[in-house]
Amino acid sequence: MLRRAASILAISALVLLVAGMGISAQADVIVIGEIAALTGPTAQQGLQERNGAVLAVEEINAAGGVLGKQIKLITYDFKGQPAEGVSVYRKLVQQDKAVVIVGTNFSNVNLAMAPVAEQLKVPVLSNAMEPAVTTPEPGKVNKYHFLAQPSSIEQGAIVARYALDELKFKTAACLVNKGNSFATSQAEAFRDYFNANGGKVLDYIEVPAGAVDFKAQLTKIKASNPDCIYIPQYAQEAGLQVKQARELGITAVVLGANTLGVPPFVEAAGSNAIVAGTYFINNVHFGDPRLADFMARYEKRYGEPVITTNVFFGYDNVYIIKAAIEKAGVAEPEAIRTALENTKDVKILQGAGTITLDPNTHRPVDMPAWIFKWEADGTTVPMTLMYP
Amino acid sequence: MLFQQIVNGISVGSMYALLAVGFSLVYNILGIANFSHGAMIALGAFFSYWIARYLAVPVPVAILASIAFTGLSSALVELVTLRILRKRGQGSLYFFIASLTVFNLVTAVLVYISRGNIVSYPRAFLSGTFTIGNLYIPWIDAGMLLISIVCLAVLSYVMFKTRFGLAVRAASFSIKAAQLMGMDIDAIIQGVFFVSGTLAGVTGALLGVKYAVYPYIGNFVYMALFACVVGGLGNLTGAVLGGLLIGLLETLVSAYISSAISPALTFAFLVVILLLRPQGLAGRATEEKI
Amino acid sequence: MLELKKVNVRYGAIQALKDVNLRVERQTIVALIGANGAGKSSLLNAVSGIVPYTGEISWNGKLLPHHPPAIVRAGVAQVPEGRQVFSNLTVYENLLAGAYVNWSKQRIEKNIERVFSLFPRLKERASQSAGTMSGGERQMLAIGRGLMSEPSLLLIDEPSLGLSPILTTEVLALIQQVNEQGVTVLLVEQNARKSLEIAHRGYVLQNGKVVMEGTGRELLNDPAIQEAYLGVSGCA
Incomplete structure (x- = not known):
């Protein structure tokens, strides 16, 4: 029995070895790994992110590739589990011989991947906003992790500044999913900025992960009657929170994260009328004339419109990588890492159209984001582009 | 604010109560924690959503149709798992595992079909809020409370005034003695699964209206289990009380202690109950089942 | 007439009844005696259809089905011991x-x-x-x-379990009364003496087999029975 098990293992090892050699033998191809949420509650985002990346790869390959080589994109699902994210990162590096990885925009997943990336030394360009992903502690930077959008500190603070300066709010409450560092890191930044600049956060309430009933917490918030409520959760959770707040007769203005610009937010909240007046932050303004050409290309290629910002994550990340590989002059992980660290004025679609990374934090320098407002007719209106 | 919190707690608790009663029915007769109840909650939510969306019928009609569906699904689960295991003489652990498997299977299928999305009903049903003084009561919460009361009244009629109910109560004491009375135990167990499935279905559908429809909605089954334990396993009245109590406890802890710690405190409360009063708050000392 | 022909009951590796043949004439009382684990309850449960068996069991010339509801409908009811009343x-x-x-x-x-x-x-x-x-x-x-x-046939399991001698006598008298109203009785009773006193016939089960049968009086007077089941040798 044991002997049979051993021989099965030996054969599988052999098969893997041969398969591995097969891939590494394709030296004329540069393998970029992508990790995304292809299933689960955020699958729509993940699938569009992959579409965005595929579109960029197709464009680059059609134009002759990078350093004369074609790019091969391999995308894996992390199935909603940080552990699975780590596992597919290893697989991309060790089995598929990816030289660089893009993804994810889930802070919990990249927080789990970061220490492994430091060991395996293949860089990751992510959209995970939690600052600890690139700087695990002050003064220390994860050499192999990069962020390609404003961090949660910047995004939380931008929303707080907008609430104070533009909306003239004096008081606020935060309702935060404790199990999601995406939410907690933004909420902390919002709270700190709001309190430090003349406002007052009356309630800072953490809710357990997976909760669907927020009435108890909202009733408490209602009693302290703040001008606004900040709910930096994922779309559907935030939708339920807005719905329940309105059910309790709370009229305070709701502010949210870059997750609220999508239909699932409205669906979970129940109707356009319920979300009307909600503000959120986003890196991209879909109606920006600068993007019109891209939007049309995407829709033509996939037969569906751009719905989520993740399309831009996927697309821009591939172009940032392309620039890094060209700068490095060689498709090797370490060289790409160094080039990524010195990313400067690379053309992208998000923000104001370029990205520069800070070598000390591995995060963008001065990357702006839009503040949007949901209208009663179900459209989102860009209010202003704000710099951190 | 306290009164508003109590209203919030009761609205959650009434759903737990309805779930717990359905869970308890199967436990009473078989002494088994039936986790396929969770699958029925999720199916109830999705069936009624699909019917409302794709057949474009009014939401209450969709919910009624979905309840029938979940009842039948639950009976089917009994037929293809428990029945077979029982005829083979396999122990209750096997059924426990089978029911957990059904729960996970259904959840996984729903994750696949829905791509994990949270969805809401196309047309508003029991939406909005009415106020009494400064109490805000969403119509759905009031509706849920009313529907739970109606369901419990119908259930107690069935259990105490009908031949089927008599058989269920008899079999809950002793399956062997019930068989000696000429009761068809297979049919009775199947009937219990049907009734339990309808209760899970109505709760699932209403939870879907109240919150949203999502594949993991079946996880509410754990609250049913906790409510049963708190109220006293095998005690229908206890299940109702347990459900209300847990709903209130969760809400009040969230409101006055800390909402992030509320699940932890709920579990701690459960442990205390198990240690100090294993028969539950409403239960008498457990009688040995023969 | 209740008739069992070559009835076998198994629980896994244990054979509870081995080729049991037994008859209960209409409107009589038949007592079934035997030590604990001799197979008495298994025999009643086989007739009631709640344990699987091989062989034939018929009542009034018709084979009994194996389905408990059909058996009760055919007029065969079992009275399990008193702890099996529905106390809820x-x-x-x-x-x-x-x-x-x-x-x-x-x-x-x-x-x-x-x-x-x-x-x-x-x-x-x-x-x-x-x-x-x-x-x-x-x-x-x-x-x-x-x-x-x-029922036209009543299977009664251990009616004196946990009862005082006076109550036992009372309960057995009631069973006799039921029998006089025309109900056939197959009685399993640990108190062999008292049950044989009211029985028309008796069967002795040992390790799942019928080892002796006769009228109540014959069995009461049999020295082997007296020693094994009636406590005559002094160990009551």
Whole structure:
């Protein structure tokens, strides 16, 4: 029995070895790994992110590739589990011989991947906003992790500044999913900025992960009657929170994260009328004339419109990588890492159209984001582009 | 604010109560924690959503149709798992595992079909809020409370005034003695699964209206289990009380202690109950089942 | 006539009944005696269809099905020992449960009257939970409940279990009374002497086999029986 098990293992090892050699033998191809949420509650985002990346790869390959080589994109699902994210990162590096990885925009997943990336030394360009992903502690930077959008500190603070300066709010409450560092890191930044600049956060309430009933917490918030409520959760959770707040007769203005610009937010909240007046932050303004050409290309290629910002994550990340590989002059992980660290004025679609990374934090320098407002007719209106 | 919190707690608790009663029915007769109840909650939510969306019928009609569906699904689960295991003489652990498997299977299928999305009903049903003084009561919460009361009244009629109910109560004491009375135990167990499935279905559908429809909605089954334990396993009245109590406890802890710690405190409360009063708050000392 | 031909019952590796042949003539009382684990209860449960068996069991010339509801409908009811009354139900509900297979208002009322006249005590306690009753009362309830399906054959399991000698005599007298009303009785009883005294015939089971049979009187006078089951040698 044991002997049979051993021989099965030996054969599988052999098969893997041969398969591995097969891939590494394709030296004329540069393998970029992508990790995304292809299933689960955020699958729509993940699938569009992959579409965005595929579109960029197709464009680059059609134009002759990078350093004369074609790019091969391999995308894996992390199935909603940080552990699975780590596992597919290893697989991309060790089995598929990816030289660089893009993804994810889930802070919990990249927080789990970061220490492994430091060991395996293949860089990751992510959209995970939690600052600890690139700087695990002050003064220390994860050499192999990069962020390609404003961090949660910047995004939380931008929303707080907008609430104070533009909306003239004096008081606020935060309702935060404790199990999601995406939410907690933004909420902390919002709270700190709001309190430090003349406002007052009356309630800072953490809710357990997976909760669907927020009435108890909202009733408490209602009693302290703040001008606004900040709910930096994922779309559907935030939708339920807005719905329940309105059910309790709370009229305070709701502010949210870059997750609220999508239909699932409205669906979970129940109707356009319920979300009307909600503000959120986003890196991209879909109606920006600068993007019109891209939007049309995407829709033509996939037969569906751009719905989520993740399309831009996927697309821009591939172009940032392309620039890094060209700068490095060689498709090797370490060289790409160094080039990524010195990313400067690379053309992208998000923000104001370029990205520069800070070598000390591995995060963008001065990357702006839009503040949007949901209208009663179900459209989102860009209010202003704000710099951190 | 306290009164508003109590209203919030009761609205959650009434759903737990309805779930717990359905869970308890199967436990009473078989002494088994039936986790396929969770699958029925999720199916109830999705069936009624699909019917409302794709057949474009009014939401209450969709919910009624979905309840029938979940009842039948639950009976089917009994037929293809428990029945077979029982005829083979396999122990209750096997059924426990089978029911957990059904729960996970259904959840996984729903994750696949829905791509994990949270969805809401196309047309508003029991939406909005009415106020009494400064109490805000969403119509759905009031509706849920009313529907739970109606369901419990119908259930107690069935259990105490009908031949089927008599058989269920008899079999809950002793399956062997019930068989000696000429009761068809297979049919009775199947009937219990049907009734339990309808209760899970109505709760699932209403939870879907109240919150949203999502594949993991079946996880509410754990609250049913906790409510049963708190109220006293095998005690229908206890299940109702347990459900209300847990709903209130969760809400009040969230409101006055800390909402992030509320699940932890709920579990701690459960442990205390198990240690100090294993028969539950409403239960008498457990009688040995023969 | 109840007739068992080559009946075998197995529980896994244990054979509880081996090729048992047995007859109970109509309107008689037959006592089944034997030590614990001899297979007495298995035999009753086989007749009631709640344990699987091989072989043939017929009542009044017709093979009995293996399905408990059909067996009760065929007029064969079992009175399990008193702890098996539904203690979560009231006395009245227990009787209703006994009438499960012939659920018609008039018949239920008629049969309940009959049971109450046989056991007036039950009438007093009709709305009381069966769990609150004494051992003797439970035994009466068990027998009364067994009569509710209008059986022509009553299988009675250990009616004296947990009862005082006086109560045992009383309960056995009641069984005799039921028998005189035309009900055939197959009686399993640990008190072999008392049961053989009221029985027309008796069977002795040992390790799942019938080892002896005869009239009640013959068995009572048999020295081997006296020693093994009647405690004549002094170890009562």
